[in-house]
Amino acid sequence: MNMNTENTMNKEGKLVPFAPAQPQDENWRKSIPAQVFLNHFFAIDFHIQRQDDLFDLSRFPLFQDFAPQVSDEQQKALEKLLLNSWSAEYALRITPVVNDNQYLQSSLHWTFPQAYYSVLFSVRAFLHAMGEPVSNEEIIRRRIGNMVVRGYYPASVGFYASGPLNNYRTMRLPMAKLDIAKPDLTLPSRESAAQIEIAQFLKTSRDQRIKALRQAIQNNPKTALRSTKTGKVLQKFGQEQYKQLGKQIGYTTYFDALSRLRISSSNREIERFVESEIDVRLFHESLVNIVSHINAVHEAYIAKALGIEGYKRLIAKLPSYLQEGFLRERLNRVIEPLLESGQPPLRIAA
Numbered sequence: 001m002n003m004n005t006e007n008t009m010n011k012e013g014k015l016v017p018f019a020p021a022q023p024q025d026e027n028w029r030k031s032i033p034a035q036v037f038l039n040h041f042f043a044i045d046f047h048i049q050r051q052d053d054l055f056d057l058s059r060f061p062l063f064q065d066f067a068p069q070v071s072d073e074q075q076k077a078l079e080k081l082l083l084n085s086w087s088a089e090y091a092l093r094i095t096p097v098v099n100d101n102q103y104l105q106s107s108l109h110w111t112f113p114q115a116y117y118s119v120l121f122s123v124r125a126f127l128h129a130m131g132e133p134v135s136n137e138e139i140i141r142r143r144i145g146n147m148v149v150r151g152y153y154p155a156s157v158g159f160y161a162s163g164p165l166n167n168y169r170t171m172r173l174p175m176a177k178l179d180i181a182k183p184d185l186t187l188p189s190r191e192s193a194a195q196i197e198i199a200q201f202l203k204t205s206r207d208q209r210i211k212a213l214r215q216a217i218q219n220n221p222k223t224a225l226r227s228t229k230t231g232k233v234l235q236k237f238g239q240e241q242y243k244q245l246g247k248q249i250g251y252t253t254y255f256d257a258l259s260r261l262r263i264s265s266s267n268r269e270i271e272r273f274v275e276s277e278i279d280v281r282l283f284h285e286s287l288v289n290i291v292s293h294i295n296a297v298h299e300a301y302i303a304k305a306l307g308i309e310g311y312k313r314l315i316a317k318l319p320s321y322l323q324e325g326f327l328r329e330r331l332n333r334v335i336e337p338l339l340e341s342g343q344p345p346l347r348i349a350a
Contacts, residue, residue, distance in 0.1 A: 034276035043197030058342030085121035145251030
């Protein structure tokens with residue numbers, strides 16, 4: 001059984017899902033968590049495609065004024081970071097080519113981390129170009145949160161959530177009203193449904209971080225919040241305590257969503273997919289599209305810092321399998337046109 005077995009084309013020529021009625025059997029119930037996770041990432045991809053706004057960067061004052069001085073030492077470091085990012089993206093891209101669903105299912109054990117680490121190294125290279133050689137992932141998460149809010153990113157990935165537990169504010173998703181509509185188990189086929197899914201994803205991701213932070217703070221006698229009356233460690237948190245945690249966490253963004261793909265001793269999201277019956281190929285396609293889009297944003301800033309010729313020389317140093325693949329296409333179709341004219345290349349009708 002496949003929970004979503006086919007897609008169809010909309011009038012704009014883009015893929016939209018066709019979701020058949022879901023059978024209410026035991027296998028389906030076990031697959032619900034995995035299906036929800038797929039729906040969230042599909043929604044981000046859907047939203048990115050609908051916005052189609054990479055070239056909006058050229059109109060952003062932050063992009064127009066982006067001209068950091070990149071030293072030779074900085075450039076060498078960001079070249080290594082970009083190579084790591086691109087190698088992970090390359091590995092992510094070639095996996096779905098295999099026409100074997102069982103292989104694709106098991107490959108999630110490495111494609112999930114590849115998607116996350118490709119963006120992580122891309123972010124690090126971006127920050128390095130700005131003179132901020134940051135490697136700590138929590139610091140990077142907070143830095144990216146601030147940059148999202150300030151407007152470094154296009155609307156397609158410029159959404160974020162803030163505030164304390166049970167009282168979040170979801171920004172730049174105008175069609176998402178969590179108090180009115182809830183996501184269901186079908187893939188979103190409208191922009192409003194996609195935004196609702198993304199808002200829900202931000203909410204659950206923020207829930208996880210706030211609860212984890214609370215546990216870490218309260219398990220440490222030196223940091224635990226205590227009752228002002230008894231001095232004992234608080235067992236229950238009220239609104240004021242959750243406000244403090246919300247401020248400590250900062251903003252929840254696309255980076256938090258991708259962090260859910262990381263596999264570690266404390267993060268085992270992958271386990272819910274091992275026996276699930278979902279459209280794994282669609283999941284791969286969504287991840288590839290999301291990673292490509294976010295990396296293109298960072299690469300545009302880096303190319304602007306280095307100058308287009310400097311960026312081309314960087315590409316020319318790469319192994320041929322990277323140099324002549326998706327990076328060449330991204331250079332020709334996105335980076336170079338964006339820096340030179342701010343307009344996408346003209347499409348010639350067949």
